[in-house]
Amino acid sequence: MLEIRNLKVRGGGKDILKGISLSVGAGEVHAIMGPNGSGKSTLARVLSGHPGYEVTGGEILFKGRNLLEMEPEERAREGVFMAFQYPVEIPGVNNAYFLKAALNAVRKHRGLPELDAMEFMALVREKMKVLEIDAAFLNRPVNEGFSGGEKKRNEIFQMAVLEPALAVLDETDSGLDIDALRIVSNGVNAMRSPDRSTIVVTHYQRLLNYIVPDFVHVLAGGLIVRSAGKELAHELEAKGYGWIEAGLTDQPAGA
Amino acid sequence: MSNVSNTTPAPSPVLPPAGAGAMRATPPPPIGQTEPYTSEWDRTEAARAGQSPWLRNRRRAARDRFVEAGFPGTRVEDWRFTNIAPIAESRFTLAAPRPITRGDLAAWTFAGAAAELVFVNGHYVPALSVTGGLPAGVVAGPLAAALAADGPARQAFGAVVPSPLSTFPALNTAFFAEGAFVLLPPHTVLEGPIHLLFVTTADARAVETAMTHPRVLIVAGEDSQARIVESYAGTTGATYFTNALTEVSLGAHAVVEHCRVQRESEAAFHVGLVHVDGARSSTFTSHAFALGGALVRNEIAAVMNGEGMECTLNGLYLATGGQLIDNHTTIDHATPHCSSHEVYKGVLGGRARGVFNGKIIVRPDAQKTDAKQTNRALLLSDDAVIDTKPQLEIFANDVKCTHGAAIGQLDDDAVFYLRSRAIGEADARTMLIHAFAGEVLDRVGLAAVREPLRAELTARLSAVLAPAGGRP
Numbered sequence: 001m002l003e004i005r006n007l008k009v010r011g012g013g014k015d016i017l018k019g020i021s022l023s024v025g026a027g028e029v030h031a032i033m034g035p036n037g038s039g040k041s042t043l044a045r046v047l048s049g050h051p052g053y054e055v056t057g058g059e060i061l062f063k064g065r066n067l068l069e070m071e072p073e074e075r076a077r078e079g080v081f082m083a084f085q086y087p088v089e090i091p092g093v094n095n096a097y098f099l100k101a102a103l104n105a106v107r108k109h110r111g112l113p114e115l116d117a118m119e120f121m122a123l124v125r126e127k128m129k130v131l132e133i134d135a136a137f138l139n140r141p142v143n144e145g146f147s148g149g150e151k152k153r154n155e156i157f158q159m160a161v162l163e164p165a166l167a168v169l170d171e172t173d174s175g176l177d178i179d180a181l182r183i184v185s186n187g188v189n190a191m192r193s194p195d196r197s198t199i200v201v202t203h204y205q206r207l208l209n210y211i212v213p214d215f216v217h218v219l220a221g222g223l224i225v226r227s228a229g230k231e232l233a234h235e236l237e238a239k240g241y242g243w244i245e246a247g248l249t250d251q252p253a254g255a
Numbered sequence: 256m257s258n259v260s261n262t263t264p265a266p267s268p269v270l271p272p273a274g275a276g277a278m279r280a281t282p283p284p285p286i287g288q289t290e291p292y293t294s295e296w297d298r299t300e301a302a303r304a305g306q307s308p309w310l311r312n313r314r315r316a317a318r319d320r321f322v323e324a325g326f327p328g329t330r331v332e333d334w335r336f337t338n339i340a341p342i343a344e345s346r347f348t349l350a351a352p353r354p355i356t357r358g359d360l361a362a363w364t365f366a367g368a369a370a371e372l373v374f375v376n377g378h379y380v381p382a383l384s385v386t387g388g389l390p391a392g393v394v395a396g397p398l399a400a401a402l403a404a405d406g407p408a409r410q411a412f413g414a415v416v417p418s419p420l421s422t423f424p425a426l427n428t429a430f431f432a433e434g435a436f437v438l439l440p441p442h443t444v445l446e447g448p449i450h451l452l453f454v455t456t457a458d459a460r461a462v463e464t465a466m467t468h469p470r471v472l473i474v475a476g477e478d479s480q481a482r483i484v485e486s487y488a489g490t491t492g493a494t495y496f497t498n499a500l501t502e503v504s505l506g507a508h509a510v511v512e513h514c515r516v517q518r519e520s521e522a523a524f525h526v527g528l529v530h531v532d533g534a535r536s537s538t539f540t541s542h543a544f545a546l547g548g549a550l551v552r553n554e555i556a557a558v559m560n561g562e563g564m565e566c567t568l569n570g571l572y573l574a575t576g577g578q579l580i581d582n583h584t585t586i587d588h589a590t591p592h593c594s595s596h597e598v599y600k601g602v603l604g605g606r607a608r609g610v611f612n613g614k615i616i617v618r619p620d621a622q623k624t625d626a627k628q629t630n631r632a633l634l635l636s637d638d639a640v641i642d643t644k645p646q647l648e649i650f651a652n653d654v655k656c657t658h659g660a661a662i663g664q665l666d667d668d669a670v671f672y673l674r675s676r677a678i679g680e681a682d683a684r685t686m687l688i689h690a691f692a693g694e695v696l697d698r699v700g701l702a703a704v705r706e707p708l709r710a711e712l713t714a715r716l717s718a719v720l721a722p723a724g725g726r727p
Contacts, residue, residue, distance in 0.1 A: 003602060004359075048675050049674075049675070050671060050675075051667075051671060069679070072674040072675050073674045073677050073678060073679050073680065073683075074676070075675075076676055076677035077677045081675075083677060084675075085670070088666075088668045088669050088671075088672040089671065090669050090673070090687070090690065091690060091694075092687075092689070092690025092691060092693045092694060093686055093687070093689075093690045098673070098676070098678075099676075100685075101675075101678055101682070101686070102677050102678055103677075103678040105677040105678055105679065105682075106677045110678070116465075141690075158676065162676070162677070175337055203627070219519070
């Protein structure tokens with residue numbers, strides 16, 4: 001599904017990612033953990049095509065194609081979806097209109113007929129139930145005046161509607177209370193399928209109790225310093241990131 | 256977007272009387288020349304033998320007043336950003352009637368009007384107009400006929416425009432041949448809107464450049480209600496000059512929604528003045544859309560002359576290419592307990608220039624005034640320019656006045672957010688501009704006016720965004 005090879009990225013005048021390689025197979029859930037400033041969110045944003053970064057080396061293949069050559073909208077149409085850490089407020093554009101335009105852009109790209117308002121409503125109603133979203137929500141402007149939890153739920157709702165092949169969740173758990181975390185996780189879990197890959201970027205292990213990953217990677221100083229199964233997340237929770245930031249030389253054997 | 260907002264401006268030292276125009280100590284010299292206008296006035300006056308002495312005197316006085324005032328140059332503060340030399344230095348002739356069919360008007364008319372008056376080249380065309388559907392007592396008809404006799408039209412004529420007349424009201428009064436008179440008797444509620452359509456048709460190859468001076472007089476009696484739509488349009492590509500003046504007087508508790516849609520030719524000059532005077536507890540709402548014209552000056556001045564009046568000014572302008580659109584608004588809180596709410600938004604592309612000057616006056620006894628002004632402009636190109644100036648003159652101490660201005664480009668984060676959801680860049684930009692403009696458009700209650708306008712805005716915007724692809 002996704003093949004990242006020796007990816008180097010600059011942003012804001014600094015080298016942020018210094019040679020990352022990561023292979024994500026179809027149906028897999030990968031968690032990317034790491035201390036603040038390690039480059040987790042940069043990786044997520046680079047995958048989505050954010051214009052604020054410069055790729056200085058390496059490559060990203062998505063379904064065998066060069067992802068870095070694609071515009072953000074092309075990536076989205078091909079099936080890349082990033083749930084934003086800070087979803088943008090768009091006054092004056094209502095959710096339903098926005099989401100229908102997005103869905104139809106994806107469907108058009110895939111050679112599917114565009115949905116009319118009725119068909120669209122039928123489709124979103126189902127998805128809204130899973131994410132416990134109120135119908136009035138559709139007529140509100142995108143993210144405007146939403147609480148932090150509502151914004152994050154809206155991200156996962158959009159993901160549910162657009163049905164991406166690769167979902168990248170950028171710190172979707174930050175700022176969520178336990179109820180919102182449960183709802184958001186249910187939404188993500190409901191979408192797990194053998195055809196869909198997920199990258200969960202998070203600082204804390206808590207989210208991974210709900211969205212259980214197949215692999216956990218630890219990012220520090222722009223490099224992946226550890227990769228292991230889900231047990232790595234528990235280890236990080238217990239020990240914190242200190243031992244990773246301090247250097248990997250003194251890590252206990254067998255950890 | 257960068258935001259500026261404050262609530263306590265320094266009071267201005269000079270206090271003009273209510274309804275008066277700007278005061279000038281030693282006025283800068285006028286520009287251009289008045290002679291082409293006066294000789295055109297003299298030339299055409301002979302053909303007006305049938306006019307009443309009352310009207311002739313008013314028009315002649317206005318002609319003299321125009322000569323006295325002359326054309327203001329950019330050294331006059333109110334005209335600092337708008338150089339009217341193209342108007343002041345040109346020779347225009349009063350537009351001659353030209354045949355036109357109802358089908359030619361299709362782009363500018365809408366369904367559901369209670370009455371529709373059509374003026375072509377300044378002349379009322381009864382054959383194209385529809386006036387049958389009005390309730391008894393309501394007048395919507397040609398102004399010249401209404402002024403022929405001493406009656407309500409004469410009483411209201413010129414009553415709302417500050418005197419002495421400034422340049423363009425004087426020019427309008429001197430030259431106007433026809434216009435619309437709308438009279439709502441007390442307690443009348445008009446369901447459907449009244450549409451006043453002013454069209455200039457000109458041969459793009461014509462040697463002479465046409466001008467018209469449409470005049471609209473709206474008198475809303477006590478406790479009456481109406482919605483009035485004024486449209487200004489012209490032949491694509493034609494150069495001509497429209498100098499329109501509207502006077503609105505609202506009786507106590509009257510409710511008037513006034514919608515002004517300006518879609519002149521891209522080569523036209525348009526000066527559009529609206530003067531409003533409202534009595535106790537009246538409500539005036541203006542929706543002003545400026546889409547056309549090469550050189551455009553809009554002025555709305557509302558005097559709140561009775562306690563509890565509410566005034567709302569909504570404005571939206573779209574300027575592209577080399578267009579200049581200037582909006583000057585004045586809200587004069589002359590009495591206590593009045594509230595005003597103003598939102599003006601501009602979308603500027605190409606080398607277009609926009610001007611917004613929003614003056615709010617709060618008179619010494621206008622306590623409990625609640626005034627809110629917002630002005631935003633979206634610049635779609637590096638060459639587009641907006642000059643914006645809030646002007647608050649507050650002389651009462653128990654008031655709430657806020658104003659805010661924001662000028663900027665489209666929000667890059669919002670564009671990226673939409674693109675990350677599969678929406679193409681051009682569509683994303685269009686969507687965001689519509690959202691920006693929608694705030695003003697959505698306030699127009701009449702769907703028959705609002706929705707075609709939305710479609711037209713879409714078409715005009717895609718023309719702006721398509722060739723250059725907007726900003727990188």
